[in-house]
Amino acid sequence: MKRRILPGFNLSLGYSLTYLGLIVLLPLAALAWKASGLGIGGLIELLRVPRTLAALKLSFGGATLAAAINVVVGLLVAWVLVRYRFPGRRLFDAAVDLPFALPTAVAGIALTALYAPNGWIGQWLAALGIKVAYTPSGVLVAMVFVGFPFVVRTLQPVLETLEHDVEEAAETLGARRWQIFLKVILPMLVPTLLTGFALALARAVGEYGSVIFIAGNIPMKSEIAPLLIVQSLEQFDYAGAAALGVAMLAFSFVLLLVITLLQRWSHRWAEVAP
Amino acid sequence: MTLELTRLNRRFSDYPALNDVSLSIAPGEFLALLGPSGSGKTTLLRILAGLDYPESGQVNFNGKDYLAAAPRERNVGLVFQHYALFRHLTVAENVAFGLRVRSRRARPKRQEIEARVEQLLKRVQLDGFGKRFPSQLSGGQRQRVALARALAVEPDLLLLDEPFGALDAQVRVTLRRWLRRLHEELGLTTVFVTHDQEEALELADRIAVMNRGRIEQVGTPREIYQQPATPFVCEFIGKANRLTLRREGARFLAGGWIFADEPWAGEHTRAMAYVRPEHLTLSTTPVPGAWRARLRHVYLAGSVAHLDLDVAALDHPLEADIASEDLARMGLQAGAQLYVSPSHAVIFPLDHDGKPVAEDRWLWRAGVVSPPVRLPIKRSEVELGAHRVDGGIQR
Amino acid sequence: MSRPPSRSFGWPRLLGRGLLTLAAVAFLIVFLLLPLTAVFVEAFRQGAGAFFDAISQDEARSAIWLTVLVAAIAVPVNLVFGIAAAWVMARFEFRGKSLLGAFIDLPFSVSPVISGLVYVLLFGAQGWFGPWLEAHGVSIIFAVPGLVLATMFITLPFVARELIPLMQAQGNEEEEAARVLGANGWQMFFRVTLPNIRWALLYGVLLCNARAMGEFGAVSVVSGHIRGLTTTIPLEVEMRYNEYDYVGAFAVASLLALLALVTLAIKTALEWRYGDEIASHAPGGR
Numbered sequence: 001m002k003r004r005i006l007p008g009f010n011l012s013l014g015y016s017l018t019y020l021g022l023i024v025l026l027p028l029a030a031l032a033w034k035a036s037g038l039g040i041g042g043l044i045e046l047l048r049v050p051r052t053l054a055a056l057k058l059s060f061g062g063a064t065l066a067a068a069i070n071v072v073v074g075l076l077v078a079w080v081l082v083r084y085r086f087p088g089r090r091l092f093d094a095a096v097d098l099p100f101a102l103p104t105a106v107a108g109i110a111l112t113a114l115y116a117p118n119g120w121i122g123q124w125l126a127a128l129g130i131k132v133a134y135t136p137s138g139v140l141v142a143m144v145f146v147g148f149p150f151v152v153r154t155l156q157p158v159l160e161t162l163e164h165d166v167e168e169a170a171e172t173l174g175a176r177r178w179q180i181f182l183k184v185i186l187p188m189l190v191p192t193l194l195t196g197f198a199l200a201l202a203r204a205v206g207e208y209g210s211v212i213f214i215a216g217n218i219p220m221k222s223e224i225a226p227l228l229i230v231q232s233l234e235q236f237d238y239a240g241a242a243a244l245g246v247a248m249l250a251f252s253f254v255l256l257l258v259i260t261l262l263q264r265w266s267h268r269w270a271e272v273a274p
Numbered sequence: 275m276t277l278e279l280t281r282l283n284r285r286f287s288d289y290p291a292l293n294d295v296s297l298s299i300a301p302g303e304f305l306a307l308l309g310p311s312g313s314g315k316t317t318l319l320r321i322l323a324g325l326d327y328p329e330s331g332q333v334n335f336n337g338k339d340y341l342a343a344a345p346r347e348r349n350v351g352l353v354f355q356h357y358a359l360f361r362h363l364t365v366a367e368n369v370a371f372g373l374r375v376r377s378r379r380a381r382p383k384r385q386e387i388e389a390r391v392e393q394l395l396k397r398v399q400l401d402g403f404g405k406r407f408p409s410q411l412s413g414g415q416r417q418r419v420a421l422a423r424a425l426a427v428e429p430d431l432l433l434l435d436e437p438f439g440a441l442d443a444q445v446r447v448t449l450r451r452w453l454r455r456l457h458e459e460l461g462l463t464t465v466f467v468t469h470d471q472e473e474a475l476e477l478a479d480r481i482a483v484m485n486r487g488r489i490e491q492v493g494t495p496r497e498i499y500q501q502p503a504t505p506f507v508c509e510f511i512g513k514a515n516r517l518t519l520r521r522e523g524a525r526f527l528a529g530g531w532i533f534a535d536e537p538w539a540g541e542h543t544r545a546m547a548y549v550r551p552e553h554l555t556l557s558t559t560p561v562p563g564a565w566r567a568r569l570r571h572v573y574l575a576g577s578v579a580h581l582d583l584d585v586a587a588l589d590h591p592l593e594a595d596i597a598s599e600d601l602a603r604m605g606l607q608a609g610a611q612l613y614v615s616p617s618h619a620v621i622f623p624l625d626h627d628g629k630p631v632a633e634d635r636w637l638w639r640a641g642v643v644s645p646p647v648r649l650p651i652k653r654s655e656v657e658l659g660a661h662r663v664d665g666g667i668q669r
Numbered sequence: 670m671s672r673p674p675s676r677s678f679g680w681p682r683l684l685g686r687g688l689l690t691l692a693a694v695a696f697l698i699v700f701l702l703l704p705l706t707a708v709f710v711e712a713f714r715q716g717a718g719a720f721f722d723a724i725s726q727d728e729a730r731s732a733i734w735l736t737v738l739v740a741a742i743a744v745p746v747n748l749v750f751g752i753a754a755a756w757v758m759a760r761f762e763f764r765g766k767s768l769l770g771a772f773i774d775l776p777f778s779v780s781p782v783i784s785g786l787v788y789v790l791l792f793g794a795q796g797w798f799g800p801w802l803e804a805h806g807v808s809i810i811f812a813v814p815g816l817v818l819a820t821m822f823i824t825l826p827f828v829a830r831e832l833i834p835l836m837q838a839q840g841n842e843e844e845e846a847a848r849v850l851g852a853n854g855w856q857m858f859f860r861v862t863l864p865n866i867r868w869a870l871l872y873g874v875l876l877c878n879a880r881a882m883g884e885f886g887a888v889s890v891v892s893g894h895i896r897g898l899t900t901t902i903p904l905e906v907e908m909r910y911n912e913y914d915y916v917g918a919f920a921v922a923s924l925l926a927l928l929a930l931v932t933l934a935i936k937t938a939l940e941w942r943y944g945d946e947i948a949s950h951a952p953g954g955r
Contacts (some may be wrong), residue, residue, distance in 0.1 A: 005325050006760050006844055007343065007854035012753040013763070019750050020772050023821050027787035028775075030797050034790050073696055080693035084686055094937040098701045099934075100876075101929035103883025104781075105903040106922040109910050110704035113711055113919075120707065121699070123783045145700065147756060177682070206780025209885035209903070213910065226782035230890060233786065238795050252778065325845050347852040358842035362864040372850030375860070427850060 031249075034242035046243040051219050052228060056244075058136060059225040059249060061202035066143035071193050071198045073144075074151025081152070082159040096152050104209025111142055121240045133218025139224060142210040145198030154196040158189065170248055191267040198259040205252055276300050277322075277463065282331035284487075286318055292319040292328060293487035304454075306474035309484030311511070315467045316355075318484070319433050322465060323352045331347060335431065343376065348431075351424030355436040357416045359408040365419050366391050367659035374426035394422040397456070414445040421453075425460075427544065435468035438473060471511050475499065483507050501637055505622055505630050508548040512609045513553070515592050518526065519545040529565055529587030531615060533638055542623035546630065547638070551580065551595040553618040558604060564615035569608055574598060581606075583614060616640065708926045712917035725919035731897045732921070735813070738777040739888075739901060740881040743820040747877055748870070751828025756862075758829075759836035760844070770833075776825050784822045785890025788815055811893030816901065824877045831873030832866055835947065839865060868943040872936065879932040883925055887939040 035043060047053070058158045081093050099107065115132040125132055132138050162185065170180045208226040215222040227246055232241035277299040284292040291314045299305050307315035308509035320326035322333065324345030333340035340348060360368050369391045373382055382390070395401050398418035408416055417437065424432060437453070440447040454477050457464055468474050474481045475495040483490045483498060483506070502508040509516075519526040519533065521543045526533040528547060536545075557564065567583040570591065579601045583592040592614060606612075621636040723729065735868050754773055776784065790796050796860040802809060809815045843865065844919065847857040863870075885903040892899045894908060902925055909918035939947060 004761060006841065006848065007857070008756060009761050012757045013761075015767070016750065016754040016757055016773075019746075019753075020769075020825075023818070023825060024772060024775055027791050028779075029823070031783070031787045033797070076689065077696065080690050084690050086690050086694075088694075090937075090941075092697050094888040094933055095697055095701050097933055097936065101883075101933050102705065103903050103922075103925045103929065105881060105885040105906045106708060106883070106925045106929075108705060109906065109922060110711075111917055113707050113915075114704060120703065148700070155782075172885060175926055177685075195688070199771070201755045204779050206778075206783065206886075208780065208782045208889070213790065226780050229782050229786055233789055233890060234931045238790060238793065238796070241786055242790060245780075245786050248780060248783065256778070323849055325849070345845075345848045346853065348849075350849060352846070352849045354842050354846060356842065358846040360843055360846070360861055360864075371847065371852070371860070375847070375850065375852040375856045423846075423850070 015213070020258060031242055031245055034109075034238060035246040038239055038243055042239075043243050043246070046240055051223070052244065053214070053226075054220045055223045055225045055228045056247065056251070058139060058223065059194055059205055059248070060255075061137065062139050062224075063147075063201050063207075066140055066147055066204045067197045067201040069140075069144050070147045070151045071197050074148065074155060074196060074200075075189070075193065078152045078155035079157055082156055096149050098149075099147075100149050104146065105213075107145060108142065108210040108213035111145060111210065112138075115141060115214060133214050134218070134222065136215075137220050138214040138216065139211055139222055141216050143204035143207060146207050146210050148202045150199035150203060151196030154192055154199065155189065156190045162188065172190075191263050194259055194263040197255055201259075202252060202256060206250070235246050276336075277359040278332075278334040279318075280332040280334070282318070282328040282333070283607065284303055284314075284320065284321065284326065284328045286351065289653055290314075290487045292321075293333075295331070297482055297486070297489060297492065299463060299465065301463055304457050304464045304479045305466075305476065306478035306481045307467045307484055308469070308471060308474040308481050308510075310469060313484040314487040315469075315484045316435060319435055319465060321350075322431065323350055323433050324348050325352075334622070335611070340355075349427065349428060349429050350431045350433055351429035352435045353420045353424050353432075353437055357408075357440075359416055359418040359419060359423070364404060365395070365400065365406050365408065365411070367403075368419055369394055369422045369426050371423060376641050390426060391422075394426055396424075398422045399452075412445075413441050414449055417441065417449065431464070432462045432464040434464065436469070438465055438468075438470070446473075447472055453477065465531070475511075485510070502548070502620055503635065505546065505548070505600045508620055513551050513593060514548040515551065517548055517549065517588065517619075518592070521545075526621070529585060530576040531563055531565060533619065533621065537636055538548075538623060542625075542631065542634075545621050545636075546618075546624055547619040547621045549592075549616045549619045551593045553616055554592060554594040555615050556581075556594060556596060557613045557615075558603070558606075559613065561613045561615055564613040565592075567612045567614045569606055569610040569612055569658065571608055572601065572606065574601075583612065585614065631633065686910075689912075692732050692842075705926060705930075708923050709918055711915060712923040714919075715916050719916050720923075723914075723917040724924060726917075728896055728900070729921055732900050732902045733924070735816070735899070736882050736901040738813070739816050740878055742817050743824055744874060744878050746821060747824050748874055749872060751830075751832055751877075752870070754829040755832035755836050757917065757940050758833045760841055773826055776822055781823060781884065781886030782890055785819050785887040787823070788818050788891050797948045810891050811895065811899060813899065815891035816888050816899060817872060819891045820881050820884055823884050823887050824881045826838045827877035827880065828870065828873035831869045831876070831947070835866060835869045859908050865946075868939060868946045872939050872947050875932055875935055875939075879929065882928060 038046065047056075077096065081089060081096075102110075112119075112133055114120050115125070115138060117123065117126045117131065117133070119133070119178045122133060130137075132141060166188075167180055168185060175183065206226060208224070208230075211224055212227055215224060215227075217223050217227060225244060229241045229244050229248075232238075232244065279295060279297045279299075279321075282292050282295045283290070289312075293314075295314070295318065299478050307318055309315045317326060321328055322340070324340075324343065326374045327341060330372070335348075357657070360371065363371065366388075370387050373387045374388065376382075381387075391404065392401065394472060398421055400415060400418055403411070403415065403419075408419065411419065417440075421434075421437075438449055441449065450473060453508055466477070478495060480492060480494055481498050482492045485506050490496060491507050493501070498507065498511055499612075508514045517528040519528050521527075521540075524536070524540065526536050526545055526547075533547065534574045554563075555564075565587050567585045570582040570584050573580040577594050577598055579598045581594045581601075582598065583594055585592055596615065619638045621638050623634050623636075624628040712723075754769075757825075758773075778797060789810055791798060792802060792815065793799050794803065794810075795809075799810075809818070843861050844857055847937045852860065883903060884901075885907070888901055889904060889907070892901070892904055894900060894904060897906070900908065902921055906918050906922045906925070909915075909921065916933075
């Protein structure tokens, strides 16, 4: 005798599942089907091409580095926005969401214009002999840009609720500011930082629009994996595109799984005794 | 024409929230479901409201099968613990909600609704607050809005979930008295859930004490307090000193005090006695058989004083209550020598493992020979039985 | 309230604060605000006349029209889905609930390019339904339906993501109260549920719309880049940029940048005004 008190369960669940099935699951099944047609051997064969390997390495390596940079810078920005009061704080706080709001193609051409050898920033870097646009560094800049809000936005609510008395307790016990930060605050933030890292990483790995303009797309050097998928499709090489797509999804999945496990471990102090 | 609950069972994934619960509630009765958290009292209330369903059992109200009816068909008024006021509606709109959602045929005219809302707000002493939003009210005021909203649909049954739980102590006492008066005016069958024994004892016509999904005892506040049916009720309601009794020949003893004329004819070898603090008689001069005690500490609590007594003959210290006046008259101070003896006790026989034999209890009074009250084995049938024997509700 | 001595602001600590603030603000300006500024500066590099010429060309107009059309279909559909999914997720317990939650979030963790790819594999010439569609003269890939589908995929989680935590935090009680007071399902929904989630709903729709209009990777894969027919504004930006029409590209891009600014402004206003009714939420995807 199982009855639901509030109405609409069957209708809502039915609608949600149907819609999800048609829009998300069926198409992803098509991807799995196409890739499985190749077999494991065929899949590896397609992925072993040096150019593909280089692209995968750039996408995942670049995204990991970008997420790491975002953790450091994001912690700084979130800390300043939450803890300090200064003129224009709310404006800067709102600006953090710009990479969410700005369409990726727009961000891509804007970053390229800035970092090109004759751009506002690029000319100064060029004078120092540093080239950003059309190199792997350019890819990194775009990846940091798109992943930036994730770390800040996951950290902010946690920093706001961080109990002040813990810091004060540490202070009364004789800890210095930097000790308080390293030994008290940072450990409490690790799970949140990992969440932000994972979100920024997932975003940067798959990023396309903002990267392709600034990357220059030089094979073996500054080509990202999503671009190879697009190029395969343009040559109607569906199998190659599917293989690369599945490889990216699988790799992302493993990465996120590892991060989730790390996160659980670093958050073990929050587990409530039954 | 009663609300009849028969053998209700409700399991949550890992524990039984209701275990074979039966209860009957008379028209116009004000009944309290009292118990610690997790005892199943809220589950029982939600089943009455139609917000939860039992796996088995029946609920009948005036011959109507309640479980077959959806919540909206039951015509109950429910006051939620945290009120569940619609935060986007004004006080008046909240109260009118139940009338406005009726089908066109059953819906009163606009003026009628307005009049009824006004009348109800007056009744709950909130006239003039109709245009405010719930967030602009104090806790006690929100509580009364929730009550007015529940009453607006003219329910057959009023259900209150911890009605005073979220209020501070002062408001709580005021609202309690007010609710009792309101109930006397309206005469509406009312069931309320509480974990506060004081609230239940003061407000209710009858109390059902719940523990671990079972009803331990149903009775008037007086019965519950003076004739507790189980050790749980003794310990949960009021304070009680617990004494372990040993059999010696034909008598039960505790630290030398004799509980004479045991009624079980030697059937049980061990027993447990519960003695309320106010049922300990104190004397500064020796009394035959009484325990010798040393007064350790006096806690003055206004008209009553709580005394901590060390008794050499017993394994526990005792707690005794006396009127502050008597304390002054006897000139008692910490360290004083006293003689202590019980005047009333509830005694439960224990089996070999030291567990109470629930069917029996002995209401012992000093100097009175009293038979044990023998309770049937199935507690769920007790209430029905006891209720019928009583022939209605005792006030 | 007296502060312990070490809490008082000696000059080293003030200096530290100042330096940290300066570093954070400098990063935000150089890294976030500068690119935004660059869009507008580049768009007007050759004066207002060139700018207005660039955005009033036929291709620009049809791109704007197509972008609005795609969003006008994808956003309402995902709005309804978001409400239904949030209702199920926040109000009921059932087996497979966490799996459903994971599926709802799935589009956030899939590369936009892959989001487009899966539709090509489904409806493209060599896809599952490709031959059948071709035989019946229906085109989805390299046509408007493909753009709509890819956009629906990408923006699917936005509304649901906003509503689920809010509705979970609000709890079931108000709806239960409405039921006990005699409201039927739709009365409960329109009189109690909807008013309680309206600002969060608006918030979700706003983000959903911004993403729908600005999506690039997924639509790029399914579009086929047919000028005037299957190019949305972001694709028009790309094509002009690749043709070295920088002013034209930035002019059209500035329209999207403007949309982003308006979105951010409304979003921020909603957060300031109705912060409690939007609930704390994790950042909303790409």
